[in-house]
Amino acid sequence: MIANNLTEPITNFAAYLSERKEQIEEFLKESLALKPVASRLWEAMRYSSLNGGKRLRGILCLAACEAINPSVYQKALPVAAALECVHAMSLIHDDLPCMDNDNLRRGKPTCHIAYDEATALLAGDALLVEGLSLCLKAELEPQQTLAIAQELTQAIGAHGMTGGQMIDLEKTNSNETTLAELEQMHKLKTGALLRASVVCGGIAGGASQKQLSAFSNYAQKIGLAFQIIDDVLDTESDAATLGKTAGKDLVQNKTTYPKLIGLAQSKERAEILVYEAKSCLAEAQINFDPLSKIANYVIERKN
Numbered sequence: 001m002i003a004n005n006l007t008e009p010i011t012n013f014a015a016y017l018s019e020r021k022e023q024i025e026e027f028l029k030e031s032l033a034l035k036p037v038a039s040r041l042w043e044a045m046r047y048s049s050l051n052g053g054k055r056l057r058g059i060l061c062l063a064a065c066e067a068i069n070p071s072v073y074q075k076a077l078p079v080a081a082a083l084e085c086v087h088a089m090s091l092i093h094d095d096l097p098c099m100d101n102d103n104l105r106r107g108k109p110t111c112h113i114a115y116d117e118a119t120a121l122l123a124g125d126a127l128l129v130e131g132l133s134l135c136l137k138a139e140l141e142p143q144q145t146l147a148i149a150q151e152l153t154q155a156i157g158a159h160g161m162t163g164g165q166m167i168d169l170e171k172t173n174s175n176e177t178t179l180a181e182l183e184q185m186h187k188l189k190t191g192a193l194l195r196a197s198v199v200c201g202g203i204a205g206g207a208s209q210k211q212l213s214a215f216s217n218y219a220q221k222i223g224l225a226f227q228i229i230d231d232v233l234d235t236e237s238d239a240a241t242l243g244k245t246a247g248k249d250l251v252q253n254k255t256t257y258p259k260l261i262g263l264a265q266s267k268e269r270a271e272i273l274v275y276e277a278k279s280c281l282a283e284a285q286i287n288f289d290p291l292s293k294i295a296n297y298v299i300e301r302k303n
């Protein structure tokens with residue numbers, strides 16, 4: 001077990017990440033065990049949620065909880081798993097022919113290629129509902145569960161991820177998207193769930209309003225940095241490294257950070273955001289090294 005000390009720098013960050021990833025995956029495997037009824041649906045749900053991925057949202061949730069109260073962070077595991085279910089759902093639907101129409105995800109055929117379109121749609125639907133249901137099962141105080149459910153539902157509906165996806169669809173092929181419009185789209189499409197991940201972890205740990213507000217600011221900044229680097233990787237990397245199709249933004253004529261401000265400035269902006277994110281935590285006296293290292297990881301990652 002990686003030692004939990006609120007102020008000590010963590011010496012083996014890679015081990016920290018893989019331990020948390022394993023905990024989340026074990027929990028997911030049990031929660032999404034194959035069922036005899038509608039077994040093809042469960043298979044597709046497992047195919048798309050137990051197929052790797054960085055588990056960034058789940059890990060952020062556990063880290064925020066641990067930063068506030070190390071002794072209860074395991075209670076946040078159902079919430080971390082729920083975030084990963086919702087994220088997996090969004091990837092399945094995003095890859096569908098009517099959306100981004102992709103055939104590669106996490107290095108494997110996308111759900112609708114491995115199964116079929118209707119099954120993929122239903123697997124996404126079911127993962128969304130299972131995710132919400134996992135949240136409600138966490139052994140937390142009722143007011144914490146309610147607050148987490150409110151954060152999560154707000155983050156994924158029309159005010160969050162789904163709204164962001166709609167804007168993305170509308171903006172595809174538009175050559176007039178401004179930087180402010182691009183940021184607004186990413187804030188909803190990718191940022192809202194990342195923000196909810198950190199805030200929900202904080203709620204599970206018993207964070208104060210001041211701490212929750214610092215978590216929210218930290219997460220919004222790393223969320224944007226995450227998306228900028230996603231755009232950079234799409235331009236600079238390859239499918240084998242990314243586990244998904246590379247160079248897609250150009251082919252689909254999407255507005256991206258590199259397109260609007262260039263590669264060098266995009267990377268610089270991501271670095272500044274990460275610096276600012278860490279400052280948000282420091283100002284609220286949240287000194288938890290993994291959160292700081294996760295912020296670095298968001299822009300140093302290769303996929």
Ligand code: GRG
Nearest residue numbers: 053054055056090091093094156162165189190
């Ligand atoms: C929530 C009801 C409901 C609908 C969802 C399809 C859709 C509407 C939204 C799409 C959201 C989406 C796919 C955003 C992109 C986020 C993104 C950059 C994903 C990649 O995240 P990583 O790199 O992936 O963390 P891994 O594979 O590591 O988990």
